Amino acid sequence: MDELLIRGAQIVDGSGAPAFTGDVGIRDGRIRVVTTEPGGQAQRVIDGTGLVLAPGFIDIHTHSDFTLPLNPRAEGKIRQGVTTEVVGNCGFSVAPALPGKAELLGDYLAASAPWLEFRETSFAQYMDAFPATSVNTIMQAGHHTLRLMAMGTDDRAPSDDELRHMQEMLEEALQAGAIGLSSGLFTTPGGYASSDEMIALGHVLRRHGGAYSSHVRDEANRVFDAVREAISVGENCGIHVQIAHLKLSGTDNWGGASELLGEIEAARERGVEVDCDQYPYTAATNPLRNLLPTWVQAGGMAAMLARLAEPETRQRLRHDIEAQGLNNFGRIASWDDVRIAISPHQPQYAGKTMGAIARERDCDPLDTVCDYLIEDQGHTRILITSMTEEDVQTILRSPTMLVGSDGTSLAPYGITGQAGVGT
Ligand SMILES: [Zn+2]
Known part of the structure; x- marks a missing residue:
């Protein structure tokens, strides 16, 4: 006898065939039978009426x-x-x-x-x-x-x-x-x-x-x-x-x-x-640092954090982002489209947008991004809304x-x- 019978479910078998109502019998941990014939027996029966049964x-x-x-x-x-x-x-x-x-x-x-x-x-x-x-x-x-x-x-x-x-x-x-x-x-x-x-x-x-x-x-x-x-x-x-x-x-x-x-x-x-x-x-998610042109990360994390404090770096970032938009993600309407997801060193900001944080600090958004990365040791993860439905x-x-x-x-x-x- 089968150990399990799932009875009367709407079966979607993954082959592309239309759904049909049927029973699935399982023995030794494997599917033994998929059938439209009712009446099978098993040690345990699950009523699948009104439910969809599909491969994982x-x-x-x-x-x-x-x-x-x-x-x-x-x-x-x-x-x-x-x-x-x-x-x-x-x-x-x-x-x-x-x-x-x-x-x-x-x-x-x-x-x-x-x-x-x-x-x-x-x-x-x-x-x-x-x-x-x-x-x-x-x-x-x-x-x-x-x-x-x-x-x-x-x-x-x-x-x-x-x-x-x-x-x-x-x-x-x-x-x-x-x-x-x-x-x-x-x-x-x-x-x-x-x-x-x-x-x-x-x-x-x-x-x-x-x-x-x-x-x-x-x-x-x-x-x-x-x-x-x-x-x-x-x-x-x-x-x-x-x-x-x-x-x-x-x-x-x-x-x-x-x-x-x-x-x-x-x-x-x-x-x-x-x-x-x-x-x-x-929307997508990524480390915040990956939104900036890749040159800013050259030499690894410590080099990036030191660089982000320099006014020349920020000027170059501003210029590149104005010309090209963000690395990989392109142009966004504003920094309100970038929201903090994980911030290991500043968890109190999770859920806030970079735009909102900039306004809160009365600071330019790009400077805020640079400051934030330094404060969070480069570990910040964000959500960015940058695609169209x-x-x-x-x-x-x-x-x-x-x-x-x-x-x-x-x-x-x-x-x-x-x-x-x-x-
Ligand atoms: Zn990816």
């Missing part, structure tokens, strides 16, 4: 590697039907951390995961030590992390040895079970990489059957070039590419979604395996798109927040 959802793009160690039951996901998460996105992974470099990685990821303890680990050790979680977790190696380990925050091309080192670390991660490499070319230090560096890593992916996912170099004024760059890595290496959270950010770029999707469709017609994911919001909906309708939360697994007892439960 895959959250294709998350950062739950930052929270699952604290929220292993992932209630925010599992209660909404998500049973698998793909983590390690946008170039950020918690491993590897080489001897003497755990602190560097911890500081780098502090605006995303201030609660995590970073210790020296290979990718294999990291996966072994990862706790048992209610969701299946699919890991990726992050390009930022590999580059940090190989060459710190240097703004230059890697030497042959450094490139080989990154390739070896990627290989180790893939052999340990990572499905691929993620990049986050929109910010440092990964953004210092040329396309050639990504192609060199792509060849390693090819050898191991790995995939490439990319938070592209620019999601605003140069988003078309950036999407083409990601596609070209896949095309050059013969690997699957996933464009992370496809969007057109910044008021100058609104309305271009169909044309941007056309780039993906054209590549697919050429035989490139390329898809995209999307979080269905007009029309583009979000156009991308959402594309058959090449999979929905991902870009959030983290949350739980009533651990860490909480919006994208992780709202998507």
